[in-house]
Amino acid sequence: MLSNPQFIIYSERKVRALASTQVNPTRMELTKQKKKLVTAVRGHKLLKDKRDELMRQFLDLVRENMELRLKVEAGIKAANTNFVIARSAMSEQGLHTALMAPKQEVYLDVTKKNVMSVNTPVFEYKTRTADENDIYSYGFAYTSSDLDGAVKSLADILPDMLRLAEAEKACQLMAAEIEKMRRRVNALEHVVIPNAQENIKYISMKLDENERSTQIRLMKVKDMLLEEAHGYSQK
Secondary structure, eight states: OTTOHHHHHHHHHHHHHHHHHTSOOSHHHHHHHHHHHHHHHHHHHHHHHHHHHHHHHHHHHHHHHHHHHHHHHHHHHHHHHHHHHHHHHSOHHHHHHHTSSOOOOEEEEEEEEEETTEEEEEEEEEESSSOTTTTOOSOSSSSOHHHHHHHHHHHHHHHHHHHHHHHHHHHHHHHHHHHHHHHHHHHIIIIIHHHHHHHHHHHHHHHHHHHHHHHHHHHHHHHHHHHHHHSOOOO
16 A cells, blocks of 8 residues: 555645644744745755766766776786786795885875865875885895886886775765765755745635635624614625
């Protein structure tokens, strides 16, 4: 029974009707509901525009994320291939000895960037020395050139790995914010605005009814007074 669309529509209308009858049919309440409707419509437009802009930036970030992931995976695959080749050309002990003590150090600094009220992370790094070739912790006489290529591949892919981490975290945060905006927009569009419109319609109808009733009572009182004073009624 709950899956019947007609029953769901009927239930929503019944709830709205009950909500409308709970407001006081006064002019002050009518003014309040009209202000509430104007505010809700304006807020709905602003939130919808923000959601659309967030979605646009989110899709751009997703495309960048996909490109970075492919690039990072290709770089890691090339580094692994070079490591495998270097391991086949060197002894396991020699390989471990060559990589035992890293020569270069990396310092990571994490800041935040505000994107449409979403604080996304920004990763910046710096090395202990500015020399790009200061990454080999071993001598070249007893190691394979493939090991040099593997280390170089990992060093070159580091900026893209950090940018990929930024993009993925930003995608998660923006997706959560978009979902929050979607719920707020739907609540305004399907609950708050229709309820305010129903309340305005209900109060206006009640005020009109009260005004007509007052006019009828005044006419009857006038007829009664005329009949009492002059012995006739004015029709």
